[in-house]
Amino acid sequence: MKRKYENETVDVVIVGAGAAGGVLAKELSEAGMRIVVLDAGPFRDPQHDFASDELAMKQLGWQDTRIVDGADPLQMGHNNSGKGVGGGTVHFTGVFLRFHETDFKSRTLDGVGEDWPIGYADLAPYYDKVEKEIAVSGPKYFPWGSFHGPYPYPERDPISPNAQLFAKGCEKLGIRWVVSPLAILSAPFEGRPPCINRGFCTQGCMPNAKFSTLIVHIPKAIRAGAEVLPDCMVTQVNVGKDGRATGVTFVHNGKTYEQRAKLVIISAYVVETPRLLLNSANAQFPNGLANSSGWVGKAFMTHSSNDVYARFDHDVRLYKGTPVLATTQDFYHLTGGVTRGYTLHARGVRPLSFAQGISKSGGSRPVWGTRLREAVLDYNAYARITMVGEVLPDPGNTVTLSECKDSNGMPLAKVTFSYGDNDKRLIDHAVSTMKDILKAAGGRPEFVVPDTAHLMGGCRMGSDPESSVVNSYGQTHDIPNLFICDASIFVTSGAGNPTNTVMALASRTADYIKEKANLREL
């Protein structure tokens, strides 16, 4: 393998070129630092490697085996994690929301979860920066939370019949709705075209209208001098006798290499980040790196993402247009028997995922055989709404190392997850609202599909080194030149899609590192 910095100690090595890793690579290399980025997956070319094929494009997900466990074991893979340069942003849906002020204060406001060590105001300038940098499109006025717009680019046309039915149902019930803020262009930007509504966002956007760090941040980082090495699985973070990180060990094509660095940043997402830290245990750190608190891998979260499908007496055609074009956050912060809240999206779906979804909808009596066939034949007549529901952090939901090993000899991750009582009540509330909206639009709700989306937490930030892994900049409490910067540092999951917050945090961490590096404090 040809390497630019083979025998050198670079300024920063970044593990993972996803949402956070991409932002860090760009920001730090443009600041003049010598950066190496290692990603376990390939470096794809959208024009050659993306196909309008639901099944083939499952390869964009992290398909390596993980052991799942708990009362509600998660389905891992394409639906919640990416593999390759760009990470999850390559096949994410592109919904681009900010967290609300209330998301950072669940303990203070509602007596559940934990407060973050930062508030909305700390991230606001970074949300502004990220949204401008990728030309997020959104409504002129966004009614919820602290940010009310305008977005850098005008809102998209909510042309999909599914979005129009959602709007009709909401309006009949007095529920406010908007065209969804999206990391998908509504007009040309930096040589990229606006969206043409093919609807293959979660199969990789071939025309490049949807943002990903693969096509935006990583090329800019490379132009600024960063080296990005694909198909390189990092298996160890190395630590010197002084207890400081010295670099990483990685495997490429079965061969083991090292990259030395003054600063190590792990941006490998919610399962692989704790896995790597735990697998890097040594005599000095026998419980894994950055784990003196014992919180590495603990209290990771997902979003509940149940879908409701309703049948209409006319065609809806769920494949038409960008999958998510209409949203409400009227249920973002509930009071009464359910605490915290959820976002609802009108969400299109392609036939394969439709069939897979509804086949899981019957609980103990799955929809199968003739019933499944009939429903799939009527695919064109269904509309769908999806929830993004807050799941409270529970230390019993963990990423640990299993007994089984992968081909590199690295223990497989074991992911243990169970919903709590409030999580279940929140799902019931959302399902009932989704049914009401679909009924108000003239549909007959037929299938409720249990599902989850997004992963967050597992290496949470905090001010107290005894109950958290990193400070608010992602710097580990135990090793000052080891940072974690990805969705794993979330304290709570919020009730909205998380990637804007992942990238805003990464941008904030980059500023901190630049400041400290100038002062030679790290």
Ligand SMILES: Cc1cc2nc3c(=O)[nH]c(=O)nc-3n(C[C@H](O)[C@H](O)[C@H](O)COP(=O)(O)OP(=O)(O)OC[C@H]3O[C@@H](n4cnc5c(N)ncnc54)[C@H](O)[C@@H]3O)c2cc1C
């Ligand atoms: C189908 C789908 C739809 C989604 N839709 C939305 C949406 O609409 N809106 C939204 O806000 N969010 C959405 N998300 C979530 C979004 O993708 C994540 O929040 C985001 O990508 C997380 O960023 P990250 O930097 O933490 O990790 P990632 O982007 O996942 O990047 C992690 C990277 O690390 C690499 N890696 C892991 N382990 C190693 C290792 N040991 N060595 C080297 N490299 C490694 C991986 O290959 C990957 O490229 C969606 C996700 C999926 C899967």
